[in-house]
Amino acid sequence: MFYKKVAVCLALGSVLLFNSLFALPAQGAVIDDLRQVAAAAAPETYQELAARLNSYTRIYRVEEGDTFEGIARRYQTEPELLAAMNYMEPEATLEPGQFLVLPYERERLYTVAAGDTLWAIARRFGTSVEDLAASNGIVDAKRLRPGTVLTVPAAGSVVTTTRPASRSLNPVSLFWPLFGSITSGFGWRDNEFHHGLDIAGRVGDYIRAAWSGIVTFSGWGNGIYGNMVKIDHGNGLETVYAHNSRNLVKSGEYVRAGEVIAEVGATGNATGPHLHFEVREKGRAVNPEGFLK
Structure with a gap:
């Protein structure tokens, strides 16, 4: 009986250690390690998500206040598509900790043509100007030369090489919020x-x-x-x-x-x-x- 209790305690300790090592982040994020899903989801949920994960999809953990519209905007897709991929309606309420499947595209290469602007290229490929500039080390968007090969980041990828806008930088740091007269x-x-x-x-x-x-x-x-x-x-x-x-x-x-x-x-x-x-x-x-x- 004593040995059984010890075995149970060791098993529980292993589970707790596994959960602590692969605990999910506090905020919503794209998850690349399925062990994080296994530590938090029911076995049938984990199996279903794992079966749907491939080179064109990713797993996302919902955070407080998330909606399909907000997530779709953040990862540059459509809320209707995102909802359909998860067998839900676009107006459905999402629960913190819930797992979703996101569409995913790998990075691509693009050769700059005459007349191209960073903004136009970003719009064409559904990415952000900031991510496009950071992925290619572009500091001055006005010096975008035809023939330059750009790496277009995958939609929804996170770029950490951002810079804060301030007067100490080039005074033309900001992008136009709207094109118009x-x-x-x-x-x-x-x-x-x-x-x-x-x-x-x-x-x-x-x-x-x-x-x-x-x-x-x-x-x-x-x-x-x-x-x-x-x-x-x-x-x-x-x-x-x-x-x-x-x-x-x-x-x-x-x-x-x-x-x-x-x-x-x-x-x-x-x-x-x-x-x-x-x-x-x-x-x-x-x-x-x-x-x-």
């Missing part, structure tokens, strides 16, 4: 001071993060700004996106440069659909044109 610039406008740029757009046009950072606010600002998003880029630099018809990110979420964060609208005090874009240094509004490419 500037209908109102920075400075005095009649008897009031305009603290940003108004960029014309159509309702529903995508608004993109000018650089990577943490969303510090996403919601109704006030009767002037309407729906707005604020992103903290570090070093006292912040960008503001206002009059949105719909915000697509939440406070506390990390976004990458070029990632879609909202849709153009005319909420708040706006005469028509456009983006009001601000750049703030240590809380003070500065002219965005000094930071934009």
Whole structure:
């Protein structure tokens, strides 16, 4: 009887040690080691996921607040496709710790042609400008020469060689959040001071993060700004996106440069659909044109 108790204790200790060695990360992430899934999932769930894992799929662990739309945006795919791959509806509620199958593409090579821009290439391959620049060591996007062979990172891959935007860098560090004509610039406008740029757009046009950072606010600002998003880029630099018809990110979420964060609208005090874009240094509004490419 004594030896049986010892055997049981040793078995339990082995399980606990296995779980501690291969414990799942606290936040949602792509999982490459299936031992992490085996330590947390029921045997039938593990077998089903393992059978579906191949060179075109990956496993993702859901974190608090995840939705199909948010995950699809982060990994640059469609929420309907993601839901269908997991036999669910796009509006379904996801539970923290739940495992999903993600579509996955390996990196590709692309030869730059005349007239190509980093932004256009990133859009063509469904990746972010920041990831494309970091994967190829590009510091100045204006020096993209025809004939250069670029490595296009896989959709949803994580690039760690990012740089914070700040005035100490090249002043043209930020990307345009929306392509359109500037209908109102920075400075005095009649008897009031305009603290940003108004960029014309159509309702529903995508608004993109000018650089990577943490969303510090996403919601109704006030009767002037309407729906707005604020992103903290570090070093006292912040960008503001206002009059949105719909915000697509939440406070506390990390976004990458070029990632879609909202849709153009005319909420708040706006005469028509456009983006009001601000750049703030240590809380003070500065002219965005000094930071934009």
